Amino acid sequence: MLLDTHALLWFLNNDARLPKTTSQKIEEAEFVFVSIVSIWEIAIKANIGKLTLLTPFETIQANTIALNIREIPISFEDTVTYHKLPLIQNHRDPFDRMLVSQAMTRSLVIVSVDSKLDVYPIQRVWE
Numbered sequence: 738m739l740l741d742t743h744a745l746l747w748f749l750n751n752d753a754r755l756p757k758t759t760s761q762k763i764e765e766a767e768f769v770f771v772s773i774v775s776i777w778e779i780a781i782k783a784n785i786g787k788l789t790l791l792t793p794f795e796t797i798q799a800n801t802i803a804l805n806i807r808e809i810p811i812s813f814e815d816t817v818t819y820h821k822l823p824l825i826q827n828h829r830d831p832f833d834r835m836l837v838s839q840a841m842t843r844s845l846v847i848v849s850v851d852s853k854l855d856v857y858p859i860q861r862v863w864e
Contacts, residue, residue, distance in 0.1 A: 741849035742775040758864040
């Protein structure tokens with residue numbers, strides 16, 4: 738499973754917006770990943786005031802490690818997949834598009850509330 742940025746934050750904060758069944762699937766998954774893209778997105782949005790964090794930014798890595806959530810970098814192969822993705826009219830968010838590319842490259846399921854991702858050839862979990 739690859740956690741979308743909001744899914745990561747909601748999981749870390751036990752936020753009620755993350756459905757219980759989705760949270761259970763994350764807890765029961767053999768492998769759960771977070772992309773460095775999500776960490777970068779959090780850093781940017783927190784820095785410009787578009788996101789208020791409940792805990793210090795610097796604690797995110799320790800919290801993900803404690804929960805056995807593995808960090809994945811951006812590979813060249815991810816950028817090739819990104820480059821080949823069609824530009825969908827209502828979905829041009831570069832962070833989401835890279836997460837889709839990483840999910841495609843690694844055959845991962847994305848955990849996300851964002852139904853706009855369903856236009857891509859990936860599996861999305863949100864129940």
